[in-house]
Structures are given as structure tokens and as C-alpha cells.
Amino acid sequence: MRKSFLHAYWKHKYLTFLFIPAVIYYIVFHYVPIYGIIIAFKSYKFSLGIWGSPWVGLKHFEELFTVGSFWQVFRNTFLLSFYKLVFGFPAPILFALLLNEIRMVLFKRVVQTISYFPHFLSWVVLAGLALQFLSPGTGPINLILQELGMKPIFFLGSSDWFRPVLVITDIWKELGWGTIVYLAAISGVNPEEHEAATVDGANRFHRIYYITLPAMAPVITIMLIFAIGRLVNDDFDQVFNLLNPAVMNVGDVLSTYTYRMGLVNMEYSFATAVGLFKNIIAFTMIITANAIAKRINEYGLW
Template sequence: MALPADPLAGVAPSKAEAAVCKPHKRRSWGRDKYLYLMLVPVALYFAIFKYAPLFGEVMAFKNYRLSEGIWGSPWVGLDQFRKLFTSLDFPEILRNTLLLNVYGLAFAFPVPIVLALMLNELRSERYKRILQNLLYIPHFMSWIVLGSIVIALLSPSTGVVNAVLKLLGIEPVYFMASTIWWPVVFIGSSIWREAGFGTILYLAAMASVNPQLYEAAAIDGAGKWRQIWHVTLPGIRGTVAILLVLHMGRMMDVGFEQVYALQNSAVGSVSEVISTYVYDRGIVGLQYSYTTALGLFQSVVSLLLVVAVNRLIRAMGERGLW
């Protein structure tokens, strides 16, 4: 027996029905207009303070004169770069910049991870919150204030550290005037200010780890150390990889404020970095084209480092930045 034909077969749907059935490929601008409006200040900030200054990079290829402006100054090609690379100061400031960043990568970068692991294991939420607040506070203080505190603590005559050394029978040490101790103070103050705040991302990554993995590890007989090694650390590996890529992008840059607050003439051979050199030669010495060439070199090397490390991270199986 033949089945009855579908009476709706071959009938095209109306435009209204097609609009309802068809999935939306784009979000309605009208519905999200306030969200896009909130992006306007951010877009303006990046356009004005990040992208517009890029046109000033042409100063690196000119002999900039204040009276003639950027576009009126004569072109000199790569003369500023030749002057930079043949300068006697360039090897020293490049070495100091790289060494301080390598020290930071070796000693300061792992500290937030360790702190986050310790905080994650605390069971008392109240105690955990108090510790987190105490660790975050230094991040919100300026380097001028923190630098003054560090100098006061390490003073050879009135500092607390040297007072303790005297009680132990050790001669006072002028930490801030020693080319050996100054990098140690620099890295130590960096850890003091940024390590606590850096735990935020790692704690957020640990909170996203599936609790059932810990239960399965405990059933298999894994203790706390085993759970941290086989569950927690693999769970935050992607976050560590991304932050490592970002850190490598700053390998050619040392924060000006910190160095300027702790620097003195006695340790200039280990404390003079690219940022302070640009300030001294570019702003104080009015050598704008010369320091622009240095800044352009710094940016290009940082970009290459980010691309290289990101490719390495992706080759190791992580997502990377892109």
C-alpha cells in the first residue's frame, strides 16, 4: 500500500520562517552596542599611546633637530645604528640588561609558582586571605617608596640588616655600593614587589584543575607531593608557558623606575641598562635620534624572542600566544 504524499513537500518556507530557522552568524550590533561602546576608550588608548608613536620611529633614520621637527630633519640612513653598535657603552648596557633579566628568569620567575602552590594547599580560607593581602600590598607601592625602604634597610650604619650582621660578629656590608651585591638586591626587591601579585594567575589556573584528578591520585596512593607533581603542575603548565613567552618579550627591557630608584654612581658598571641609558642620553642629553635607534633595536630583538619562544612552546605541545 502506497503511503500518502507529504502535503508540505515541495513548498518553500516563507521568509519569516527561514529567518527563524537560520542560525545567526553574526551578533546583533544593536543588542551589544553598549559592550562595543565600552571598548572605545581602550581602542583610543592603544591608538593614541601605542600606535601613533610608531610614526616617531623614523627619527632613528634621521638627524633629529628640534627646530626642524621630525619630518624636516635630514635623513641619515643607518648612521645612528652604526654609531650605536660602535659605541663603547653599548656592550655594557646590553650585557647588564640581559644579565638582570636572566637573573630574574632564573630566580624571580619560579617564586610566584611556588607561592601559589603553597597557598593552594592551605585549608584555612581566612588565613589564606590574610596571607594573600599581605603578599599583594607591595605591588601597589611605587618603586620610589620601595627603593627608599630597601636603601634604609641595607644602610651600613643604620640599616636593620647590618645591625643583625653586627650582632653575629660580621662586618657591615655596603650592599648598595657593591657591584656583587647590587644585582642580588635588585632581584630580591623585584621578588618582594611582584611575586605575591603574580600568584593570582597561577591560583586561578589551579582552581580550574578537575578535583576528581586529585581524588583519583589519592586513591592510587599518591601523597601531597605526588599530587602536586603529577596533577597540579601539569594543570598549570599552559599558564606557565604563556607567562614565559611574555617574560621573554621583556628580556631586552628592565623597568626604569626600579633601576633609577636603586642606582648610584658606584654601581654604574652593573646597573646601567637600556632604559636608564635612553633617559640619560635621549632626554637629558637630547640625543633623540640615537636613543630612538636603540629603542628600535630593543623592540626588534624583543619581537624575535617572543616569536622564537612561542614557536618553541607550540612545538612542545602547548598553545602559546597564537
């Protein structure tokens, strides 16, 4: 058995060699740094190093559960991720369905290209565009509101508007890129199924509901599991570039909190404890979501 296993690798040795750089990358940048989580159980000092710093056990986790600011940040993170899940997750699915119904190939390609483009821009650029576009003095949205006799709104400085802005800009950036996966799933549908359904009298909505969506179900399930696992995660680049003191009560999330505690306040052990706590919850949620998905429709990650 072992011999045949190694023979298969040797038979496809050139493909294996192409795979080696990816393996090295994950080992060096994802697995080797894992040893750093022991900082969460130590009082880390630069001068002493990781192994020389004294052990404190679960002290930092006890602080984490007793500090009121942490729970506010945790709540902000969960709410923001939940809103992105509710409004952002269905967006690329609906967009893929709409694109699939377009019969003008040139127009379809233009729309796809335009929708993909924001994904390749950094949040530094997109945040600058958002700041200009939503400016209370010169932003086009507020100029339109003033023309309609309404007062201008400081979208990025309002606690009521900051989260919706984060959700909308996230959808704007990732809509086209997320659509690629679902279009690939749709492309696997046999055209003869649609032709047979049309002959049987099915309209466009019936074909989408009974043919296209079931074909997309495995991909939708897997992407949903990943999305649920990200409920306690957030996009640091997005929030950091749009966050300001006026909306800290609703916009401060776990990543910005960890950044501030670890790199600004230099409380490295506490920041590591926050990150470890977040990852444990994310891992638990992925396992749970996968188990539920397997029971419902037999699709899952494993």
C-alpha cells in the same frame, strides 16, 4: 559572512561600547606614536621637527654598534633580566602551589593580602624602604651582621651585591601579584581528580606533580614566553631609583642609558635607535620562544 559579523557586534552593542574606550586608548597612546620611530633614521632637531629634520639613514645604528658603552649596558640588561627570569619566574608558581595547600581560609587570605600589597606601591617608596633597610650604618640587616661579628656591607654601593638586590626586591614587589594568575589556573582543576588520586594512594607531592602542574602548564608557557621577550627589557623605575655612581658598571641598563642619552644629553635620534633596536630583539625573542613552545607542548600565544 560580513553581515553576520556586524550583526554579532550589534547584538552585543553595549559590550562593544564598553570596549571602545580601551581601543581608543591603545590607538592614541600606542599606535599613533609609532610614527616617531623615524627619528632613529634622522638627525632630529627641535626647530625643524620630525619631518623637517634631515635623513641620515642607518648612521645612529652604526654608532650604536661601535660605541663600547652600549654593549656594556646591553650586557647588564641581559644579565639582570636573565637573573630575574631564573629566580623570579618560578617564585610565584611555587608560592601559588604553597598557598593552594593551605586549608585555613583566613590565614590564606591574610598571606595573599600581605603579598599583594607591595605591587601597589611605587618604586619611589620601595626604593626608600630598601635604602633604609640595607643602610650600612642603621639598616637592620647590617646591625645583625655586626652583632654576629661581621663587617657591615654597603649592598647598594657594591658591584657584587647590587644585582642580587635588584632581583630580590623585584621578587618581593611582584610575587603576590604574579601569583594571582597561577591561582586562577589552579582553581580550574576538578577536585574529583585529587580525590580519585588520594584514593589511589597518591600523596600531596604526587598530586601536585601529576594534576596541579599539568593544569598550570598552558599559563606557565604563556607567561614564560612573555618573560623571555623581556630579556632585553628592564624596570626603569626600579633601577633609576636604586642606581648610584658606585655601581654604574653593573647597574646601568638600556632604559637608564636611553633616558640619559635622550633626555639628559638630548641625543634624541640615537636614543630612539637604541629603543628600536631593543624592541626588535624583544619581538624576535617572543616569536622564537612561541615557536619553540608550540613544538614542545603545543601551547603558545597563537
